[in-house]
Amino acid sequence: MKTREKIIQTALQLFNEKGLSQVGVREIARALDISVGNLSYHFPKKEDIVLELFERIRSTNEGHYAAYFAGPPQLDRFLACFRAIFHNQYRHRGVFMGNDEANRILQSQFGYAAVEQRRRDFMTRIFSELHTAGELSLQADELTFLVSFMTLFGRFWMMEAFVSFRDRPVEEIIDHYLGLLRFQLGLFATETGRRRLAKGGERSA
Structure with a gap:
């Protein structure tokens, strides 16, 4: 190495x-x-190390989104995508725990506003396509809510996990938060969508 x-x-x-x-x-x-x-x-500088780690997080997450977009819009595939994203975030959890310092680097040097907008665009596209595919049933305000929910959830799930569940195995932690995500999506899912959710996001064998 x-x-x-x-x-x-x-x-x-x-x-x-x-x-x-x-x-x-x-x-x-x-x-x-x-x-x-x-x-x-x-x-x-230390900031250069942190920026490299942020870039790796971003690049890997975008790869997971690209893999999702390469296939059909399905809720089980969406959950599998987010299991992979949660693993990537958890693998780099330390850079999110120094919140003030991390925020300063993100805002001043990483172009975080553009990254955040790109993530919101991904979520809007994903949920719109799931609605069109008949797996979610969404009014315009519900689509806006889900996009905002995912932004909030994606930003803060790991902070709670670090405080409340840090001694648990990583797969158990990710199962917990993926379960919360599955329940939230289930509130807007059609019958087809609920069947997809029931089998989606399971651990790899």
């Missing part, structure tokens, strides 16, 4: 263990047994 990747993986491990705000470049360098200067050659 190249030094740059070792830095990323070690930083992520430390962020996950202690939270973003509790880890600095000196601690990352010490864990790698390299000098701060050597680390700075690859990442001049």
